[in-house]
Amino acid sequence: MSSEAQQLNILESSKEKFLDLMSELNDVQFHSFQDFVQSALEEYHAQLHHCHEADDNNDEHTETEQQNGKFQPVSDAKMMRLGRMIQDLRTRVPISAEAPGEKTTIPDTPEFKEFTEKNTVHVDGFLFTEDDVDDLVEKGKMSRNYCLECGSKKVAPLNFISHSASVLQLQFLYQVALADQVKDKVIVDIGSRLGAVLYSGHLFTRARKLIGVEINEWFAKLQQDMIQKYKMEDRVQVICKDIQDMPELLSNEADIVIMNNVFQFFNELPTQQKIWKFMRTETKKKPGSLLVTLPSLQEQLKETGMSASKLMRGWVKEVKLDYDGGWFQELNDDELEEIKQVHLYRVV
Missing domain, CATH: 3.40.50.150 (Vaccinia Virus protein VP39)
Incomplete structure (x- = not known):
């Protein structure tokens, strides 16, 4: 079988699996899945465009990096799979990504001198980017400030701590x-x-x-x-x-x-x-x-x-x-x- 025929078979098989999957969903699940598919496709196209744009602007530099063995590319598909895991984890853990009953201690060091339980928020860097935090703030699910005097407009910025790599x-x-x-x-x-x-x-x-x-x-x-x-x-x-x-x-x-x-x-x-x-x-x-x-x-x-x-x-x-x-x-x-x-x- 030619390579072109193999690719065609894979495509048709994928279509059938997709239709079979949709047929198993009820109305509520279907609409939720539809939103997910649309979002995933938009994200994929954005990443693909981003990647090609970067390649067009940096072909010579990127090639050199790959030749000297100091850079390993990661495909869009793998980045999207990681994104799916992150979305999954967000449904399993609180925004702080702390375990039930977990105890953390703010270090008594110069770096964390101004950090207290009152003015410090734990936000996991693996699950949430700065843009994600901005989105949570806009939706009222999080604040970047805390009140210095209850009921007052006198506020100060919160300190953010992450226990995961971004x-x-x-x-x-x-x-x-x-x-x-x-x-x-x-x-x-x-x-x-x-x-x-x-x-x-x-x-x-x-x-x-x-x-x-x-x-x-x-x-x-x-x-x-x-x-x-x-x-x-x-x-x-x-x-x-x-x-x-x-x-x-x-x-x-x-x-x-x-x-x-x-x-x-x-x-x-x-x-x-x-x-x-x-x-x-x-x-x-x-x-x-x-x-x-x-x-x-x-x-x-x-x-x-x-x-x-x-x-x-x-x-x-x-x-x-x-x-x-x-x-x-x-x-x-x-x-x-x-x-x-x-x-x-x-x-x-």
């Missing part, structure tokens, strides 16, 4: 920072929470295995449900444990360890210090492995009151990343600062 940060992580270093490797995400690092890693890379370590049972169950629903069991696994109970995962199995500010909001300083010393001891047993931290390792260690230079000496060497290499469409200042939170280190 889609842009994940794109930079896999398409640039780890672009040519992931194939057939084992990635371990400590504190995998919603599973953002795992889902995007499954879509964007050819990693042999992606393991999420999550101490919270509710989040672990949520990830397991998503992994099963979106058929990622072939390469993705979630383990509900404390990473300190799994030294062999770091010392023997992990080729790449990812940590998105995983300890600061959930542990007291003595516990954070203990975990970082554990991380150093176990990862040092596998020279050449990679650590990814958001924000920098230096910043996180400093915030615990430890000497970053002393702890990092003989442990890791930072791999300098090119944040402004024209990898994506032109980024605004906020987006550039966003990806600059991603740091890469090699165990020496």
Whole structure:
């Protein structure tokens, strides 16, 4: 059978499946599905146009990036699939993306000096972009300000905190920072929470295995449900444990360890210090492995009151990343600062 005939068969088969699917819906479900299909098609066409426009303007530069092995493209279809997962997660978790009964502590550090429970809002960066937040504000589902005096018009801006990497940060992580270093490797995400690092890693890379370590049972169950629903069991696994109970995962199995500010909001300083010393001891047993931290390792260690230079000496060497290499469409200042939170280190 010719390639053209094969494509025609695929097209006709897809049409039949689509019609079969619609025939199973009742009137209410049909209208909801119709809205979804229309929205998905509009998003797809917008992304496609965006991509082609970028290609037209940056053909030579993009080609060079691909040739030197420092950029891995991601198809529109994969971005749309990730978007479907995000929409699904929004129906499963609150806007704050906090687990039932979850306790978080605002760090007592200079960076968070003005942050209090009253003026701080948790909004998950994986689930909601700045535009999404603006939309929520317009719909009255969220506010960017809080009242300093009850009943008064005297207000102040709220502080926003996210415990997940954003889609842009994940794109930079896999398409640039780890672009040519992931194939057939084992990635371990400590504190995998919603599973953002795992889902995007499954879509964007050819990693042999992606393991999420999550101490919270509710989040672990949520990830397991998503992994099963979106058929990622072939390469993705979630383990509900404390990473300190799994030294062999770091010392023997992990080729790449990812940590998105995983300890600061959930542990007291003595516990954070203990975990970082554990991380150093176990990862040092596998020279050449990679650590990814958001924000920098230096910043996180400093915030615990430890000497970053002393702890990092003989442990890791930072791999300098090119944040402004024209990898994506032109980024605004906020987006550039966003990806600059991603740091890469090699165990020496």
